[in-house]
Amino acid sequence: MxxxxxxxxxxxxxxxxxxxxxxxxxxxxxxxxxxxxxxxxxxxxxxxxxxxxxxxxxxxxxxxxxxxxxxxxxxxxxxxxxxxxxxxxxxxxxxxxxxxxxxxxxxxxxxxxxxxxxxxxxxxxxxxxxxxxxxxxxxxxxxxxxxxxxxxxxxxxxxxxxxxxxxxxxxxxxxxxxxxxxxxxxxxxxxxxxxxxxxDRGELAERVRVLTETRRDAVDTSAAELRRIERDLHDGAQARLVAMGMDLGTVEALMDRDPRRARQLLAQARQNSADALVELRDLVRGIHPPVLAERGLGDAVRALALRLPVDSEVTVDLGGRPDAPVESAAYFAISEVLTNAVKHAEAERVWIDLHHADGMLRAAVTDNGRGGAVIGAGSGLAGVERRLGTFDGVLAVSSPAGGPTMVTMEIPCALS
Structure with missing residues (x-):
């Protein structure tokens, strides 16, 4: 009653x-x-x-x-x-x-x-x-x-x-x-x-066309991401590993003739190996954060909030885990919105609400920044919208001048 x-x-x-x-x-x-x-x-x-x-x-x-x-x-x-x-x-x-x-x-x-x-x-x-x-x-x-x-x-x-x-x-x-x-x-x-x-029926046909375009955008984005990973590996970790190999080869030649110089090169090689490991970890985190794979979306978002330079409050109500592609899309969408809140909105505090109800994964990110956010061409929010559109998701933004800004994301999915 x-x-x-x-x-x-x-x-x-x-x-x-x-x-x-x-x-x-x-x-x-x-x-x-x-x-x-x-x-x-x-x-x-x-x-x-x-x-x-x-x-x-x-x-x-x-x-x-x-x-x-x-x-x-x-x-x-x-x-x-x-x-x-x-x-x-x-x-x-x-x-x-x-x-x-x-x-x-x-x-x-x-x-x-x-x-x-x-x-x-x-x-x-x-x-x-x-x-x-x-x-x-x-x-x-x-x-x-x-x-x-x-x-x-x-x-x-x-x-x-x-x-x-x-x-x-x-x-x-x-x-x-x-x-x-x-x-x-x-x-x-x-x-x-x-x-x-x-x-209506005509719009359902249009919807099929829209989904086709968003899938194509997703393929193009994936190809660009693979090129970025290849470039980062080539210019970062691979270069450091090659330099480390050359240093070790030189150390082998100098071991008897110049032990002091050999020790210096060994220290440099050790530093290169540590730097390469850091770069590989950052690269892996950018592809698929380990905490997301191991602990799920809720803990991954909490970890994301802990790294923010502003105060944050996270509320999570998930009874399971969505499929990995949906989970990854939601994580990176939330990450992009949080980045916008810190860099562009100049927010001092953010609130993140993540829950699943009625077959929908919903995430709301609210900040007390200066407002004025729009889904425009070339903006980070436009990229978020395209990312969610791949999974038939929607993005809504409420951001009056002076704030606050509330970005709501919704993706249809089931939890395991």
């Missing part, structure tokens, strides 16, 4: 928050989008449209995550990837040619009308009965003088204690209705969101 009451209350408060966001956020973004697109022929929109549509996408992605976490409703994204070197004009053309973007824009007016109503109803069912109880407790004396009907509670005219008790009875009925209807109404809101934001 207590758990049910807590769930109903939480759903009602969530609905109230979503009602405010649906009206204010969707209205603001819709107006900004329309104005920006209208001004594209004048040239101004070429600069503003990618920024505005990126904000719309971030807002829609956040609502997808909310729908999954609060309602268990999955809404897969089907956006076309943006080339990292695309300029403003090309980015604008790609975005305006993306059906998923237009679907987002069509969802905004639905969200601020029907979406607002479907979230306001659960909130009203939770809060409106309180007014009826307050009237019965004596507030009716404040709103009416007892001789004329000057206040209505729903369809009950309040004129005295008797009608105030009737209002309380109606409030009790509404509260009983709320007990059963609030979770259903909130779920209906998320289903409405999926009906508008979710892909």
């Amino acid at each position: 207590a758990d049910r009451a807590r769930a109903v209350g939480t759903a009602g408060l969530r609905a109230l928050g979503l009602a405010a966001v649906s009206l204010a956020g969707s209205l603001t973004l819709f107006v900004a989008s329309v104005l920006s697109i209208v001004f594209v022929p004048l040239g101004v929109g070429i600069v503003t449209t990618p920024l505005v549509l990126a904000a719309v996408r971030a807002f829609a992605d956040w609502r997808r995550i909310v729908a999954a976490e609060w309602g268990g409703v999955r809404i897969p994204p089907t956006y076309r990837p943006l080339p990292p070197d695309a300029g403003s004009w090309r980015r604008t053309l790609i975005l305006l040619g993306d059906r998923a973007v237009w679907r987002d824009l069509g969802w905004l007016p639905v969200d601020m009308t029907a979406g607002f109503v479907t979230t306001l109803l659960p909130a009203a069912l939770l809060l409106y009965p309180l007014e009826g109880f307050a009237l019965a407790a004596g507030v009716w004396r404040v709103v009416t003088d007892g001789t004329h009907i000057g206040y209505w509670y729903a369809f009950v005219p309040i004129s005295g204690q008797g009608t105030a008790l009737a209002a309380a009875a109606l409030g009790a009925v509404l509260l009983v209705a709320a007990w059963f209807l609030i979770p259903l109404l909130l779920h209906a809101h998320f289903r409405l969101t999926r009906a508008v934001l979710g892909p």
